[in-house]
Amino acid sequence: MGKDEDRFRKIYKQGKLTITEIWVDNVTGVNYLYHQDGYAGGLTPLLDREGKPIISSSSSY
Numbered sequence: 909m910g911k912d913e914d915r916f917r918k919i920y921k922q923g924k925l926t927i928t929e930i931w932v933d934n935v936t937g938v939n940y941l942y943h944q945d946g947y948a949g950g951l952t953p954l955l956d957r958e959g960k961p962i963i964s965s966s967s968s969y
Contacts, residue, residue, distance in 0.1 A: 916940075930954070937963040 913934065920930035927944040931951075939954040939962040954962040 932964050
């Protein structure tokens with residue numbers, strides 16, 4: 909990964925005032941959910957049914 913490349917890439921966005929986004933870590937492939945409502949926001953890894961992080965295949969990031 910080059911110096912000018914970003915570590916995270918936004919792959920989904922919904923909303924204007926209340927925002928929900930999905931971000932992918934370009935190094936590990938782990939998917940994260942970001943949610944913002946007003947001045948509050950949070951970031952958490954997306955988990956599958958077994959509680960393991962969802963990881964995108966290297967071909968999709």
